[in-house]
Amino acid sequence: MIESKGHPNRLGIWGWLGGGRWGVERYLYTLHRLTGLGLLTYFLLHILVTSSRALGKAPWEQAMNAVTGPLFKLGEYLVFVAFAFHAVNGIRLGIIELGFGVGPPIEPVYPYRTSLDVQRPLAVGVLLLAAIIVVMGTLNFWVLE
């Protein structure tokens, strides 16, 4: 390994978030990461809270009462939205990261058509599906229930 004596120029975390000139897949990547972290945080707390079920009716209802109220409901709704996005975008990533939906190697002829263009319908479909699930959840959370 050649040791560089140059001035460090890594983008750092900004390189993860960096917006403005990026494509839709970059935002999906960022959103997937953020929703994943959000879901994990909720999930770890969820294990602890819902385990009160094993102790009987009173502890269960006590635990549930502790997490009621408009703020918790909003939080739960955001978790549902995060789930909807993370799940369907995860389907897209699973397909793509196994080499499907990116197209076969082609002769690069300008203007180049990349794997991003090939999978774009999938990305759009995923966002539409996520939107449908979110609408169903919104109705359930705020209107019908």
Place this chain on the structure above:
Amino acid sequence: MMRDQKLWTWHLAAGVVILFLLGLHMTVMHLNVTVPLKGLNPAGGHPIDWQNVIARGKIGAFALTYVVLLGAALFHGLYGLRNILFELNPASWLKRTVSIVLLLCGLALFSFGTWAAIAGFSLAKAM
């Protein structure tokens, strides 16, 4: 170190499991009116009402899905977190520490959650 090839494959496989089981869980819990599933909220009202919790808890297969979902989600989530942390390029001793801490947290939560699922099932069966 050839672990990532293995761990990433399992990460993907766990994602598929979660997709179905968490999808079912979310449908039961948060789409109970728009997509009602027969028999999983028999008492009506809210899915977290004790009567509904007990009714679902009596179904052995449902208890089993909790344990499988717990394991898959813990692995998928904690490996994802590990990936994110590792991408921050920490020192190798910190990487080892993170791996051990996440593994221990995962095992502890899995044990605790599995106990809760089994105890909840036994409780529901007895009622």
Place this chain on the structure above:
Amino acid sequence: MSEKTLTEVTYRIRRFDPDGDTAPHWEEYGIPYSAGMTVLDGLWKVKEMRAPDLAWRSSCRMGVCGSCGMLVNGKARLACNTQVTELGGDTVVVAPLPNFDIVRDLVPELAPMFDSHRALMPHVIREDVQEQEHPTGEFWQSAHELEQYLQFSYCIKCGCCMAACPTFATDALYSGPMPLGQAHRYNSDTRDGGFSARKRVLAGEAGPWRCHFAGECSRVCPKGVDPAKAIQLMKRELVLDYLRLHKQHRPATVAKKATETKRREGIPEPPAPTV
């Protein structure tokens, strides 16, 4: 801004002198615009007229050598391949490729990228070393087999993909899109038998597992190489390998020489082999 209305261009350049500066800083230079001016042409004009000590790398001026990769108006591109008018304004913001240390002004330290590239053995690996060193003929390959890697072989190693990759922005251990794309280029070459050797790197932390398909590498690649595609195709091969479902191909054999063909008259003989 159209070519007709543009008379002067402002170059905003990120400068760094390792002997005098502690950190890079921005400087602005106004230069006259001339029709068909590329970002590289403008840099030459800045050097001629305003800043004779300005440093960058360039060579071929036609998007082939991969020397002049830099961050132009926030996007990694080749300076020689980018028209000033296509940037849509009268200001050209030029900075060295991010994610590489700055040697001086617009010159990035690309050595770590080439280290990762070398670690993935970007060459045909075969057991029959004797045939490789003293070939008796060509290794047989069909047109279809060629198409499986040809796109990836157009890579000019300019480093634009590495500068755009979000993972490489923080993770110095990650091989990055260029080396990984080139690893797949050789893995998918039927003449090659080096999958297992490259797997020693690919199956670990430096491998494709840190790619999450943000797609920036393919978006900025000036040659349409599509490293993101190569990386995803490689992931499939590696997952199949883990599941023991990967079909190991035997490296292509030496093509048989045609024996029953008759040479048409008037066609000159080929020159003597040089190897």
